[in-house]
Amino acid sequence: MNSAPWRQRPAGAGRQAPIAHALSHFTSKQCGLGAAKLRNRRQQKMFWAKRAMLAMMALSRMKQGGNTMSRKLISLAGSVCLLVASAVVPGQAQDSPIGIAFAEAPEQSSGVCTGQNTDKTLACAREKCAEGGAMAKDCLRVKWCYPAGWSADLFVQHKEGIHWHEYLCGWDSREALMAAVAVACDLSRRDFIRECSAVRLWDDSGREMEAN
Incomplete structure (x- = not known):
């Protein structure tokens, strides 16, 4: 007996879910606005380390075949996130005592x-x-x-x-x-x-x- 239609997995869904999960670590809220709330340099370093670790864990769960473009997309998203961070962090450095x-x-x-x-x-x-x-x-x-x-x-x-x-x-x-x-x-x-x-x-x- 066939499974109910709402229980069937669409083609490619298993591959796209980890991709979406990995990309979620580089949204503007996660990378830019999240870092903006961290005024302590040690907290900022921990923030970026966690973002990278979560993205790498998501990537490791992706299937090895047919995901070259997906990995490139995630790499690009990470670069954009770092650019956002570079615009956020200097403003915080100015707020720190000299x-x-x-x-x-x-x-x-x-x-x-x-x-x-x-x-x-x-x-x-x-x-x-x-x-x-x-x-x-x-x-x-x-x-x-x-x-x-x-x-x-x-x-x-x-x-x-x-x-x-x-x-x-x-x-x-x-x-x-x-x-x-x-x-x-x-x-x-x-x-x-x-x-x-x-x-x-x-x-x-x-x-x-x-x-x-």
């Missing part, structure tokens, strides 16, 4: 960089210090704050004439930073200093501005 690094070669040069990696950002600051004319070995890593907050570059001169720069960072507002500058440049507390003033400021996004 740090600020300062390097100084006294009486010679200085360098300032912003970034999220401590070692790389400090290395960048030393490179900029060397570009300013100092020997690389003289460019010392003098300050790192993460998050950067509001920051200031102070010009300080000793009564004997030598001068150097000091740096403040990590303050939550311009007002708080300027209060810290006032304390750092209080000559009644530092009687060996002839001059002290802020010459550059950076806001909490790393944008440089004049101090006055």
